Amino acid sequence: MFKYTCLNPIARLGLDLMTDAFVETDKYEEANAVLVRSAKMHDMELGEELLAIARAGAGVNNIPVEECAKKGIVVFNTPGANANAVKELVIAGMLLASRDIIGGVNWVDTQEGNENVGAAAEKQKKQYAGEEIYGKKLGVIGLGAIGARVANAASGLGMKVLGYDPYISVDTAWNLSSTVEHIKDINEIFKNCDFITVHVPLTADTKNTIDDKAIELMKDGVVILNFSRDGLVNEDALLKGLENGKIKKYVTDFATPGVIGNEDTIVIPHLGASTKEAEDNCAVMAVNQLVNYIENGNIKNSVNFPNCDLGVCEVAGRVGIFHKNITNMIGQFTAILAEAGINIEKMTNQSKGDFAYTLIDTAATVTDDLKAKIAAVDGVIKVRVVK
Numbered sequence: 001m002f003k004y005t006c007l008n009p010i011a012r013l014g015l016d017l018m019t020d021a022f023v024e025t026d027k028y029e030e031a032n033a034v035l036v037r038s039a040k041m042h043d044m045e046l047g048e049e050l051l052a053i054a055r056a057g058a059g060v061n062n063i064p065v066e067e068c069a070k071k072g073i074v075v076f077n078t079p080g081a082n083a084n085a086v087k088e089l090v091i092a093g094m095l096l097a098s099r100d101i102i103g104g105v106n107w108v109d110t111q112e113g114n115e116n117v118g119a120a121a122e123k124q125k126k127q128y129a130g131e132e133i134y135g136k137k138l139g140v141i142g143l144g145a146i147g148a149r150v151a152n153a154a155s156g157l158g159m160k161v162l163g164y165d166p167y168i169s170v171d172t173a174w175n176l177s178s179t180v181e182h183i184k185d186i187n188e189i190f191k192n193c194d195f196i197t198v199h200v201p202l203t204a205d206t207k208n209t210i211d212d213k214a215i216e217l218m219k220d221g222v223v224i225l226n227f228s229r230d231g232l233v234n235e236d237a238l239l240k241g242l243e244n245g246k247i248k249k250y251v252t253d254f255a256t257p258g259v260i261g262n263e264d265t266i267v268i269p270h271l272g273a274s275t276k277e278a279e280d281n282c283a284v285m286a287v288n289q290l291v292n293y294i295e296n297g298n299i300k301n302s303v304n305f306p307n308c309d310l311g312v313c314e315v316a317g318r319v320g321i322f323h324k325n326i327t328n329m330i331g332q333f334t335a336i337l338a339e340a341g342i343n344i345e346k347m348t349n350q351s352k353g354d355f356a357y358t359l360i361d362t363a364a365t366v367t368d369d370l371k372a373k374i375a376a377v378d379g380v381i382k383v384r385v386v387k
């Protein structure tokens, strides 16, 4: 029996897909599998029993991904599963920044009991007039699952969309509206756009994508939207830009002490993925991936190990080997099995960055003794006898 634990609430639709091989525990230390949304795991010990972590969502900056790889713990995420929900909120964010809907609604709330509220509203409404987004230029930084959807939707609303992503996937490029202008220099986005929205993961490379230099290049009255992670926008530079009027509005899904209480910020409490549909999609995908890995050794949508799929094992044994991505690993594994007289029925080996995974179906079960021999090969991180 495998034990799983949820570090955040995970949608029931997904949890119901856990098979009979799994039982829930509230003790993280004894879990073989973890389901998580935004809970911070960097300071949590990675238990000896832990086989996999599934992030029901996109961003994995709350998980020690590299440390997990070094221990052979597979970290999954659920690409695209919440992208539509975020797209819709980004469009809402642009509208809220363009029209003072929040100010107007707040004013109406103050009029409770006013019998003449209709007439008062007609007098008051000029205070909340705004602009349309139609015809305005939107720069999208990062054209992944969310960025591409935002670009297409904004284009459909009549915006002129400029998109920047030096690592864009072929699939995304195919799905991008032909009206989205492909930008090769990010500075062109900074210089030309009325709205700029960031949809990249937070990494050492993308931290402070929007800094003093970027803001200096921007048009006066620019609107910046950040539904990705707070660290992508340098807060000091942002506050300076808001203060001197360069930035008209900052719309963000991330509340920090610095950005709340400012009349030119619209701060949402991380609601991008908080729709029933997105929560269901993420939970279903996360649980399916977790179960397939734990029961079959197959890996799909891991952020620290490669995709690997041998289907369901129909022979006597299956062993999964996590190792460094270096030469002569497979030769050594097959030699150990050959020496023990075990035939290989099927095998696959894939790599991702510095790490690799070899999955082997064998005509006989790999014994503890053989497992130890494989584990002793220089460069092997972990050996898992799946069957």
Ligand SMILES: NC(=O)c1ccc[n+]([C@@H]2O[C@H](COP(=O)([O-])OP(=O)(O)OC[C@H]3O[C@@H](n4cnc5c(N)ncnc54)[C@H](O)[C@@H]3O)[C@@H](O)[C@H]2O)c1
Pocket (backbone or CB within 6 Å): 057, 058, 059, 060, 079, 080, 082, 083, 086, 141, 142, 143, 144, 145, 146, 147, 164, 165, 166, 167, 168, 169, 199, 200, 201, 202, 205, 206, 227, 228, 229, 253, 270, 271, 272, 273, 274
């Ligand atoms: N607010 C929310 O609730 C919410 C929900 C989902 C995701 N997110 C955040 O949004 C991010 C993006 O999510 P996604 O689902 O679109 O991910 P994704 O992986 O589909 O897309 C990320 C894109 O960024 C691109 N990219 C990477 N580095 C770049 C760079 N330096 N410059 C330009 N492009 C770069 C990649 O090529 C990729 O196309 C996540 O990492 C997460 O932090 C937030």
Ligand SMILES: O=C(O)[C@H](O)COP(=O)(O)O
Pocket (backbone or CB within 6 Å): 037, 038, 039, 056, 057, 058, 059, 060, 082, 270, 272, 273, 274
């Ligand atoms: O990266 C993500 O998927 C989002 O930030 C959503 O986070 P949440 O699952 O905690 O809402």
